[in-house]
Amino acid sequence: MLLVLLILIPLLGGILSFFLKTNAAAKNIALLFSVATFAMSLCTLCHKGTLSLQADWLPQLGSSFSLSLDGMAKMLCLLTTLTFPLVLTATRANNYENENSFYGLTLLIQAGLLGVFLASDVLLFYFFWELALIPAYFLSSRWGGEQRIRAAFKFFVYTFAGSLLLLVGILYLYFKTADHSFALQSFYQLKLTVQEQNLGFWLFFIAFAIKMPMFPFHTWQPNAYEQSPTPTTMLLSGIMAKMGLYAVVRWLLPVFPVAAHHFSHLIIVLSVIGILYASLIAIKVDDMKRLVAYSSIAHIGLMCAALFSHSEYGLQGALVQMFNHGINVVGLWIVVNVIEQQVGTRKFSELGGLAQKAPTLAILFCVMVFANVALPLTNAFVGEFLMFLGLFSYNVWAAAFACISIILGAVYSLWMMQKVFYGPLNAKTELATDSSGAVNFSLIVIVILVIVGGVYPQPILDLVKDTVQTVLVK
Amino acid sequence: MNAIILSAVLGIVMMLSSVLVSNKKAYKNIALVGLLVLLLANVQEANNGPLFDINTYSMLDFDGFGLFFNTIAIVCTGVYFLLTGSQIEKVGKHTAEYFALIFFVLCGASILSAYNNLLMLFIGIEILSIPLYILTGAKKKDLKSNEAALKYFLMGSFSTGLMLMGIALMYGGTGSFTLERVATVSISGADLGMDKTLSFLEVGGMLLLTISLAFKVSAAPFHFWTPDVYDGAPSVFTSFMASVVKAAAFIAFLKLFLGRAAATSVDINRVIGVDWHMFLAILIVCTLLIGNITAVVQHNVKRMLAYSSIAQAGFMLFAVFSLNGTAKEGILLYAVAYSLATIGIFALLSRMKNTSFDGYNGLAKTQPALAFSNTVFLLSLTGIPLTAGFFAKYYMLSAVMQSGHYLWLMIVGVLFAAVSASYYFRVIQSMYFKTAENDFDHLEETPTNTFRILLVLLALVIIFVGIFPQSVLNYLGY
Numbered sequence: 001m002l003l004v005l006l007i008l009i010p011l012l013g014g015i016l017s018f019f020l021k022t023n024a025a026a027k028n029i030a031l032l033f034s035v036a037t038f039a040m041s042l043c044t045l046c047h048k049g050t051l052s053l054q055a056d057w058l059p060q061l062g063s064s065f066s067l068s069l070d071g072m073a074k075m076l077c078l079l080t081t082l083t084f085p086l087v088l089t090a091t092r093a094n095n096y097e098n099e100n101s102f103y104g105l106t107l108l109i110q111a112g113l114l115g116v117f118l119a120s121d122v123l124l125f126y127f128f129w130e131l132a133l134i135p136a137y138f139l140s141s142r143w144g145g146e147q148r149i150r151a152a153f154k155f156f157v158y159t160f161a162g163s164l165l166l167l168v169g170i171l172y173l174y175f176k177t178a179d180h181s182f183a184l185q186s187f188y189q190l191k192l193t194v195q196e197q198n199l200g201f202w203l204f205f206i207a208f209a210i211k212m213p214m215f216p217f218h219t220w221q222p223n224a225y226e227q228s229p230t231p232t233t234m235l236l237s238g239i240m241a242k243m244g245l246y247a248v249v250r251w252l253l254p255v256f257p258v259a260a261h262h263f264s265h266l267i268i269v270l271s272v273i274g275i276l277y278a279s280l281i282a283i284k285v286d287d288m289k290r291l292v293a294y295s296s297i298a299h300i301g302l303m304c305a306a307l308f309s310h311s312e313y314g315l316q317g318a319l320v321q322m323f324n325h326g327i328n329v330v331g332l333w334i335v336v337n338v339i340e341q342q343v344g345t346r347k348f349s350e351l352g353g354l355a356q357k358a359p360t361l362a363i364l365f366c367v368m369v370f371a372n373v374a375l376p377l378t379n380a381f382v383g384e385f386l387m388f389l390g391l392f393s394y395n396v397w398a399a400a401f402a403c404i405s406i407i408l409g410a411v412y413s414l415w416m417m418q419k420v421f422y423g424p425l426n427a428k429t430e431l432a433t434d435s436s437g438a439v440n441f442s443l444i445v446i447v448i449l450v451i452v453g454g455v456y457p458q459p460i461l462d463l464v465k466d467t468v469q470t471v472l473v474k
Numbered sequence: 475m476n477a478i479i480l481s482a483v484l485g486i487v488m489m490l491s492s493v494l495v496s497n498k499k500a501y502k503n504i505a506l507v508g509l510l511v512l513l514l515a516n517v518q519e520a521n522n523g524p525l526f527d528i529n530t531y532s533m534l535d536f537d538g539f540g541l542f543f544n545t546i547a548i549v550c551t552g553v554y555f556l557l558t559g560s561q562i563e564k565v566g567k568h569t570a571e572y573f574a575l576i577f578f579v580l581c582g583a584s585i586l587s588a589y590n591n592l593l594m595l596f597i598g599i600e601i602l603s604i605p606l607y608i609l610t611g612a613k614k615k616d617l618k619s620n621e622a623a624l625k626y627f628l629m630g631s632f633s634t635g636l637m638l639m640g641i642a643l644m645y646g647g648t649g650s651f652t653l654e655r656v657a658t659v660s661i662s663g664a665d666l667g668m669d670k671t672l673s674f675l676e677v678g679g680m681l682l683l684t685i686s687l688a689f690k691v692s693a694a695p696f697h698f699w700t701p702d703v704y705d706g707a708p709s710v711f712t713s714f715m716a717s718v719v720k721a722a723a724f725i726a727f728l729k730l731f732l733g734r735a736a737a738t739s740v741d742i743n744r745v746i747g748v749d750w751h752m753f754l755a756i757l758i759v760c761t762l763l764i765g766n767i768t769a770v771v772q773h774n775v776k777r778m779l780a781y782s783s784i785a786q787a788g789f790m791l792f793a794v795f796s797l798n799g800t801a802k803e804g805i806l807l808y809a810v811a812y813s814l815a816t817i818g819i820f821a822l823l824s825r826m827k828n829t830s831f832d833g834y835n836g837l838a839k840t841q842p843a844l845a846f847s848n849t850v851f852l853l854s855l856t857g858i859p860l861t862a863g864f865f866a867k868y869y870m871l872s873a874v875m876q877s878g879h880y881l882w883l884m885i886v887g888v889l890f891a892a893v894s895a896s897y898y899f900r901v902i903q904s905m906y907f908k909t910a911e912n913d914f915d916h917l918e919e920t921p922t923n924t925f926r927i928l929l930v931l932l933a934l935v936i937i938f939v940g941i942f943p944q945s946v947l948n949y950l951g952y
Contacts, residue, residue, distance in 0.1 A: 060944060127859040134858065141907045149907055153899065161892035164857075167868070168884045171875045199881070 002044055003053045003067040003118055006077065009037045010084075011111040014135075017104030027092060030103035034084040037110065041081040044069055050466070052120065061123070062174070062181035068120040072319055072467035075460065076117045076239075076246055079326045083238050084110055090334040090442035091231045093341060096143050105135040106231065113239050117246060120184040122170050125251070129207075130163055132243065136236060140228040148227040155224035158217075162207035169203030172196075173255070187255050188474070194258055201259035204252050205267075211244035212300050214267075215274025225293035230337040233289065237296045238330045242322045245300065248307055249319070249467065254474040264308035268394070271305035272401045274298070279408035283415065288336045288346040291416055292329065295372060298405055299325050305402060306387035312472055314390020319464040321383030324371075324453055328380055331368040331446040335361065338439055339420065342432050348416070353425035357432040362421045364435075364443040369413045371450045374406065379453025475524035475536060476515035477544045477584035484508040485577035492570030502559035505573040509555065512580070513548045516541060532652070533591035539802060540587035543725050546806060547583050547718050550813040551576065554714055557821035557928055561710045565612050572612065575605035576714065583722035586729075592641045592651045592683075595726060599637065599690065602722060603630050606715060610707040622706025629699045633689035640682030647675030653733030683730060684753075690723040693791060694760040697784045701768075704780035709829075712776070713820030716783045717813035724790050728805055731794050754795045755883050761788035762890040769897045776829045778897055779819065782855065785894055786812055789887060792870040796877035803947055804869030810946055811862035811939065815851040818932050821925075822848050825917045831900055836910035841917070843926045845905045850933035852898045854940070857891055862939035862946075867891065 013033030020026050044051060052068035069077065088106075096102045112132030119125040133156065140152035170182070176196070177186040192200065210217040225233045253260050278297035285291050303321050306314035338361060339354070340346050355362035367378075374380040384406070392399040435443075453460065484505075491504050515525065520541040555562075563569050582602030589595045607630065611623025645651055685696060692700040704712045731750075765785030772778035790808050793801040822844055826833055838845040854863035874884050910916070939946055 058942075058944060060947075130859045134853075138906070141903065149903055153896070153903070156899070157892060157895055160895050161889060164888040164892055165885065168871065168881070168888050171868075171871055171884070172881065174872075175875055 001053070002040060003051060003069060006037060006040050006044070006081075006118065007067075007111050007114050009033055009040065010107045010114065014104045014107035014111060017100050017107060020100045023095070023099040026100040026103045027088070030107055031085060031088045033107060034081070034088055034110065037114075038081040038085055041074075041077045044074055044077065045463075057121075057124070062177075062179070062183075063123040064121055064181075064183065065124060066121045066183060067118040067124075068184070069118060070467050070470070071464045072246065072249060073117050075319065075323050075463050076242060077114060079242070079323050080110060080113050080117065080239050083234070083326060083330050086330060086442040086445060087231055087234045087238075087334075090439045091234075091337055092438050093436060094229075094231065094337070096229065098142075102139065102143060102229075105139050106235070108135040109139070109232075109235055109240075113235075113243065116243050122174075122182040122184070122187060122251070124182075125247075126163070126167060126170060129166070129243070129247075130160075132240065133159055133163075136228075136232065136240065139232040140224060143229040143232075145227040147223070151220075151223035151227035155220045158220045159207075159210055162210035162217075165203050166207035169200050169207075172203065173200055184250075187251070190255060192256070194262075197256045197259035198262065201252070201256040201263065204256070205248070205263075208244040208247045208252065209304075211247070212241055212304060213244070213297065214301060214304050215270050215277060215297070218274065218278075218297050221297060222290055222293045225296070226287065226289045230289075230333060230340065233293075234330050234333040234337075237293070237333070238326045241296065241300055242326060245303055245307065245318065245322055248304070249315070249471055253307070253471050257474050260308060261310065264310065264394075267308045268305045268391075268398050271301040271308075272398055274301040275305075275402055275405045276408070279405050279412065282412040283408065286347050286349055288339065288348070288351075288416065288420070291412060292332050292336060295332075295409065295412065296325075296329055298409065299329075302384070302387055302402060302405065305398065306390050309387075309390040309394040311390035311393045312468060313386045313393070315468050315471060316461060316464065317383050317386025317388075317390055319467065320457065320460050321380065321387060323460055324379040324383045324450075327446055327449050327453075328368060328371040328378075331364075331443060331450070332372060334439060334442055334446075335365045335368065338435050339432075343428050345428060348419040350426070350428055351420045352423040352429060353421070354429050354432055355421040356425060357429065358421075358434040360440060361435040361443075364440070364447055365421065366417065367447045367450060368443075369417045372413045373410045377454045378450050379457065380450075381454055382457040475526055475528060475530075475534070475588075476519045477512060477541075477548070478534075478581055478588075479526055480512050480515050481577050481581040481584060484512060485574045485581065488570050488574035488577060492568070492574075495570075498563060498569060501570045501573055502555060502563070505559070505577075506552065506555055508577070509548060509552045513545065513552070516544045516548060520545075533594050534585070534588045535590040536588050539806075540725075540729075542806060543587040543721075543809065544584050546809055546813070547580060547587075547722060550718050550721075550810075550817060551580060551714075553814065553932065554717070554817045557817060557925070557932070558710045558713060558824055561821075561824045565708045565710060566614065572609060572711075575609055578605045579714070579719060583718065583725075586722050586726040589726070589729065590653050590733075592644060592653070595730065596634070596637060596641060598726065599723075600634060602719060603634070603690075606711075606719060609711040609714075610703055612711065613708050616706075618706040619708065620706075622703045625699055625706075626703045629689070633686040633696075636682050636689075637686035640679040640686060643675045643679030643682065645679075647677075647679060653730070687723065687727045687730065688757060691720060691727060691787050691790070692784050693757050693787055694764040694784065697761070697764065697787075700784055701777055701780045704783065705774070705777045709776065709820055709824035712780070713817055713824065716779070716820070717816040720783065720787065720790075721809035721813055724787075724793070724805060724809070727794050728797075728802070732797055732802075751795065751878075751880070754791065755880070758788050758791045758795060758883065759886055761785070761791060762887060766890045766893045766897075770893065772897070774830045775826075775834065775901060776823060778831075778900075779816075779823070782894065782897060783816070785890065786855070789867060789870055789891070792874050792883075792887065795880075795883070796873035798873055798876055800869055800876055801873035804866065804873050807862070807869055807943060807946060808866040811854055811866040811936065814932060814936055815854040815861075815863060818847060818851040818929060818936075819855075821929060825919075825921060827916060827918055831904050832908075832911075833916065834901055834904040835908040837905040837916050839909075840915070841921070841926075843930050844921065847929040847933035848905065849902050850936055852901055854936050856895045856898045860937060860940045862936045862943065864940055865943040 050070045054066040057065040115128030137156045213221045275298045278294045282294035303318040306318040371378040371380045374384040585598035607627040613619035689696040769781035793805040854861035857863045857867040
């Protein structure tokens with residue numbers, strides 16, 4: 001019941017928002033529903049072990065409406081339900097036209113995302129995978145920047161093509177299951193020959209690689225992130241990107257173990273190239289949003305490489321980092337949003353000296369930047385350390401090249417900090433004021449999580465332990 | 475049997491009412507009542523048997539599949555009358571005759587869903603097509619309409635000629651007009667009678683029949699009439715042509731292959747070397763390629779929909795390719811999803827002043843309910859989950875998967891489905907994300923509230939079928 005409520009509350013909230021009349025009502029209702037969902041997910045944390053639910057949906061097709069929450073899903077659920085209230089609080093000052101539709105679509109994305117993380121039936125998973133995409137497309141195309149229509153369209157068609165290949169892969173495997181069903185356990189019990197595994201692996205993986213995104217399928221991401229309205233970008237990079245990684249752990253590694261082993265070298269090489277490529281570009285860009293977007297590609301590339309490194313440490317690190325990166329990157333985006341709203345520009349060439357006008361923001365941003373660099377004492381360090389341990393045990397050179405990304409990450413993150421907050425004031429930044437209470441609240445929550453996660457990561461590691469065990473057994 | 479006879483009778487009733495009833499607005503209501511009677515008679519036949527006891531000498535065979543398709547066609551026509559009935563009145567002076575012709579088309583569709591004999595196939599195709607030639611040219615003062623009608627008539631007759639040649643060859647090769655039953659042909663052909671040995675005549679006949687039916691369903695490279703005809707015909711009749719008629723032609727195609735080629739494909743491979751699977755696969759790839767690529771470059775929504783219907787035909791051909799139980803269910807579900815979505819889109823299109831993409835700019839602001847419904851229809855045609863179109867495509871892909879190692883064909887089909895998103899979404903982009911040049915009315919006249927409610931209801935039905943597709947397949951006892 002709890003599981004259905006998790007999806008149902010944001011869904012109803014979303015549909016309700018469309019019919020509200022005032023913008024303020026829309027904001028408040030959206031916040032209310034997202035807090036309610038957060039409360040629900042806290043309840044799920046209280047249950048030890050896996051929660052599941054099963055209902056009949058399409059028995060003739062072998063598909064049932066089955067949801068389940070194991071450790072990894074609980075963590076991602078927590079991430080999703082935690083970031084939504086934070087995002088909504090921090091962007092309260094943003095004004096859009098037709099805000100009821102805006103917040104309605106945002107809540108619908110949450111319903112779709114939670115559905116992806118909860119589904120334990122492949123067809124249901126596919127449904128939610130696509131459904132999370134549609135509101136994101138509408139949000140980006142309606143309320144985004146100048147070139148939003150093209151960017152969102154490319155985002156949509158690219159991801160859609162990948163998803164359709166995923167559908168072919170699902171059908172391919174469906175007819176090979178023993179009992180012609182789409183259930184998770186049936187897929188886990190598949191016995192496939194090497195040929196079949198290779199083919200199925202690529203059909204599945206291309207969709208996930210596009211979603212993450214992994215080099216070389218990343219070309220849609222910088223434009224889409226830049227042109228989307230910032231709250232949507234927060235959700236896209238904080239949670240939607242994790243959909244791809246989650247799907248790899250849940251649906252790819254256990255179902256195609258031999259193929260995963262076979263292709264891991266290729267994937268790790270591509271990921272490492274992606275990390276270095278994205279980090280190098282991040283150093284050069286002039287726009288804050290693009291910098292954080294490329295930084296996101298770099299971080300996710302590392303997580304992807306760690307997933308394929310066949311080690312317990314790598315897998316644990318990637319799972320923990322999913323949560324950590326989700327929180328950290330939302331913190332970064334919140335600051336970007338504040339700056340964009342106040343000063344009106346995101347270009348480094350036009351910013352400077354904000355620390356003099358907004359000291360609280362500067363301090364909080366400093367912590368976020370350190371988290372982005374994965375300094376010890378921040379949560380990202382725990383994740384990255386585990387991931388590098390795993391990658392190192394797989395191949396020393398891969399780990400070495402990936403480690404260069406730490407240095408590059410420090411370069412662009414600290415450079416961003418320097419460029420935006422320190423240095424001389426200019427005409428535009430003269431008028432800035434310190435950030436509002438709502439923004440500070442969100443950022444402080446994130447900072448607390450960053451530091452607590454850095455000092456005492458054991459709860460999260462314990463939470464995802466059962467998933468790690470399941471995947472490793474395979 | 476009920477459907478065939480009653481639809482013909484209803485056509486005559488409509489013709490009589492044009493003489494006897496002088497109130498123009500009443501024709502639509504008479505037609506709706508007639509459709510209701512037709513639907514009830516068809517359902518009655520599915521449960522209890524026909525009202526008329528006529529010995530068809532096994533030339534017609536009324537099985538569950540055919541009767542269910544009749545129901546689908548009648549319901550879709552009913553939705554069509556409800557949504558666009560008022561537009562039909564605006565086409566020309568002879569409103570009742572248009573309704574009569576549509577009933578005759580339904581008669582042809584009913585024959586096609588039940589034929590068991592190649593002669594009946596010919597009769598069904600002709601009864602289906604000839605009223606359409608007239609309906610295409612209904613706007614007598616419009617040059618495009620006249621051109622479209624003439625083009626349709628000439629090419630249609632040509633393809634019917636090919637069909638007759640094919641039937642004659644098949645008769646020459648096998649000595650019978652009957653569609654063979656699938657199971658009786660054994661692979662070695664040892665204990666078969668003379669009419670079951672394969673000959674070049676039969677293969678040639680089958681090829682000609684396939685080509686002529688491919689023309690009817692507008693599969694490439696026999697699709698050249700489709701864009702001009704769909705574009706030139708009055709939008710209301712394009713709607714009917716693109717939905718019910720295309721579905722009926724596909725049912726005929728499927729029945730032909732289930733009867734004739736399914737068994738013979740293995741034998742033909744061995745004896746003569748025509749691989750029906752490969753032939754159809756090439757047809758499908760050409761259709762998907764031409765349909766999708768040309769649709770992307772269109773500037774006019776009506777023409778884009780014409781080309782996109784070619785692409786949709788390509789997807790429906792998957793059913794003819796696979797020929798299994800899933801394919802039969804799939805083609806029915808595809809008929810429902812595609813027809814309802816097409817009728818919905820054209821219901822809005824026929825009321826637009828400007829049918830180019832720019833004519834839709836900013837529609838979401840002035841007519842939010844209509845824009846929402848249109849979005850649902852477009853998403854259904856693309857195949858997004860939660861709409862009926864997704865399950866239709868799912869069944870097609872599932873059917874191909876079951877028929878053997880044709881993964882490459884599925885991947886090609888799926889990639890073209892992704893391409894199709896680009897032109898369907900252009901309409902959504904115009905409606906929601908672009909603003910109109912100046913505040914003008916998109917529609918010729920303000921739509922009535924009934925129309926809005928009906929369109930939104932249709933969109934909700936499509937979403938409902940998208941969540942519970944079994945509701946269509948279980949409901950009428952097929």
